[in-house]
Amino acid sequence: MAVQAAGLDPVTAFGLVGICGVGAQWLAWRLRLPAIVLMLATGLLLGPVLGVLDPARDIGALTGPLVSLAVAVILFEGGMTLDLHRLGDARAGVTRLVVIGAPLGWLASTLALHYAAGLSWESATVFGGIMIVTGPTVIAPLLRSARLARRPAQLLQWEAIVNDPIGALAAVLAFEVVLVLRAGHSAGEALLSLGFGIGFAAILGWAAGAGIAWAFRRGRVPEYMKVPVLFVTLMAAFAAADRVLHESGLLAVTVMGLVIANANLPSMTELRRFKEHATVLLVSGVFILLAAGLSSEQIASLDGRAALFIVAVVLVARPLTVLVSLLRSDVPMKERLFLALTGPRGVVLVAVAGLFGQRLAEAGVADGARVGPLAFALVLATVVLHGFSLAPLARALGLASKEQPGLLIVGGSRFTTELGATLKAAEVPVLVTDPNHAHLIRPRANGLRTFYGDILAEAAEDSVELIAYGTLLAATDNDAYNTLVATDLAPEMGRDAVWQVARARDDRPRHALPAQLGGRPFAEGHSFEELERLMREGWRFRATNLTAEYTVDHWKARRPEAIPILRVKPSGELRFIRNRDSVKGEPGARLIALLPPEATSEPRVPEGDTLGGAGPVADLPVPKADLP
Structure with a gap:
């Protein structure tokens, strides 16, 4: 039985409808439920159940x-x-x-x-x-x-x-x-x-x-x-x-x-x-x-x-x-x-x-x-x-992808190829796209999936299943193009899931862009040129498993020279890391970081310890956490 309530004036009724409708959609997003169900339940609760809102009574002929x-x-x-x-x-x-x-x-x-x-x-x-x-x-x-x-x-x-x-x-x-x-x-x-x-x-x-x-x-x-x-x-x-x-x-x-x-x-x-x-x-x-x-x-x-x-x-x-x-x-x-x-x-x-x-x-x-x-x-x-x-x-019926949400990389380079190879070894789906065919030679040689063309083109909509990739990394050698890609795809993929290599001169007031343009920075703010230079100097990726015994604090103490790149959560969700201070991780998560040549130049160890695209190397003493 509905509870009898005094009628609302039209302005209050409109305000209540707006708050409850948008609030129901937001709550559905937070709870990962179909919004339509919560909106339906909210309307029934306000109307037939509680009698708080009656459109015919409160709004009338409008x-x-x-x-x-x-x-x-x-x-x-x-x-x-x-x-x-x-x-x-x-x-x-x-x-x-x-x-x-x-x-x-x-x-x-x-x-x-x-x-x-x-x-x-x-x-x-x-x-x-x-x-x-x-x-x-x-x-x-x-x-x-x-x-x-x-x-x-x-x-x-x-x-x-x-x-x-x-x-x-x-x-x-x-x-x-x-x-x-x-x-x-x-x-x-x-x-x-x-x-x-x-x-x-x-x-x-x-x-x-x-x-x-x-x-x-x-x-x-x-x-x-x-x-x-x-x-x-x-x-x-x-x-x-x-x-x-x-x-x-x-x-x-x-x-x-x-x-x-x-x-x-x-x-x-x-x-x-x-x-x-x-x-x-x-x-x-x-x-x-x-x-x-x-x-x-x-x-x-x-x-x-x-x-x-x-x-x-x-x-x-x-x-x-x-x-x-x-x-x-x-x-x-x-x-x-x-x-x-x-x-x-x-x-x-x-x-x-x-x-x-x-x-x-x-x-x-x-x-x-x-x-x-x-x-x-x-x-x-x-x-x-x-x-x-x-x-x-x-x-x-075999019509759903059995893989976890992957990483879409825009830009083929040494850095992105090594990163993609490391994630592939960790069984994370990776797709590298680039409008320059020559930039895809290295990713293809490393067995990565590639798409030749502009990710913003209509052809990409037919060829690239964006739904299979939960995170985007814009990392070409063109800062303006990276910003364009990140800005354009952010509404579709979510701004929290769109990342971009730092712009070369973003720290200067004349070149700094508003926060609403581009993706989020990572890797201690290193630019494309700086990351490529590190790769040429012999820096390599290492994936580290975190456990209850080997925590983030242990990793930080053991790797003071490392540049943290991203974290793979136990659920498979990818999260790039802005800097060392923001490194987090729970047991079961995986940290991927760049290490300098001196940290990866010891003799080889028997098995298991691998670097993205570089094969097994030593890291003595090898903790059980450091696995691909």
Whole structure:
């Protein structure tokens, strides 16, 4: 039973929604849980359980329009992710999952809703269209934790991204048909109205996107106004299309995002950051509002038939859709099975389903109010199920990397080759990339994986599985390029995981850069030239195992001349070391440091004590901790 509480004023309600939504996402990040689950639980706690927040009571008539605009921005973000040049070898599979899978998924979901959940054909058809959508915002973090192979990961991600707007469009079509039939219009009038509305929305979205691209490319809009102009144009296109055909604004903004994504604009980085920040805020708000708006009666309607519906979707509708879509394709059977058993639903499903559930109820469809609760139940069940099963399933089918997260090194040199060889001996995955083919000769000769090309190029997105590498080291002979790479990849990999050799003249005020540019320094602040000089003078790497008997303090006392480079934690996580004072390590960790020639020039010892790329050497007396 909900606790009765006095109503909140709209400003307080907005503040509470923002704090709880963003707070839930932050807590999910800290606990490494799907954010959608915590946001759902928070909304239910605030609304039906405690009665603290009731959107209809506290915000009033603005709730519906706010949710509609938020969904529009979320779908625009999905459209802006559709860069068609990045499909790679997953293009054929994604095409099948969209062209064949979307209609088949609509049909299968509608049947499951009608026969398993007991919805009317009207509600089942509208909600079935929405269920084409999976969940790119949910799938991305799941793929990160499962460390899936590139092609099945691309298939899952692109299916979710492309089907987001298609699911919304299917819901629009079904909903308009329901309205037309209830209004008693003829089939010809209905088709004419739908065709005109959809065509107008598509043309308007294309024109808005093309206009933005033209204005930005020609410099017609100053940099500081690009995001505001984009946002205002988005809202205007949504509102204009919605005036012609109800909910067709969702199609307009999706097409607009698609056009902008493929316009190759130089300002795409800023625009992507805008959409990412806006989406985080709006997703939080939509989830809290929709969950808090559920009534006790709606939650009570989730009976055994709702559970039967979820089972039918997970075990029948989804597998049937994927297996039929990929029949006789070049996608291996293991990947087909993995895709068939993986279909988490996410933000767009809940947001659009909640929106259309309200619309159906307002139109007089008796069970329209059940759409929202069923959507929440499906999202919660699939996110929890796949959150725990995706990684084990991928490993069982041989589609997940069994290696620990590795190191991506940008720049081939003596220093990086020796470091890579040392990590390879410690069974840490290493990839060396360089736009200069000659710089990769030494890494290849040492058996390291290499990628010839610019790590920032589109070709690298198709060839390099960044998800397999948890740490980046920018260490070319070009300080400016190192800074560019570290700055560009930091948002994707995390700033704490991006490191860079010190810039040659960074200690001078005229050359020092702001903290937000570049990666984090390490190795006592040695520059590329200094590290290469040490390697030419005979310095070598040594990996040292820390134990309860041989601690960091022992290592420091024994190695006063060593330059600490990085630490490999027992979990496999890599952490570069800024200087000797910051050296830490627990039993089971491994320290990798540079040693001078005099520390590595004694006679050889029988076995075990090795240096990266240099073979066995002596270090008498040899402690048991000093092992590769």
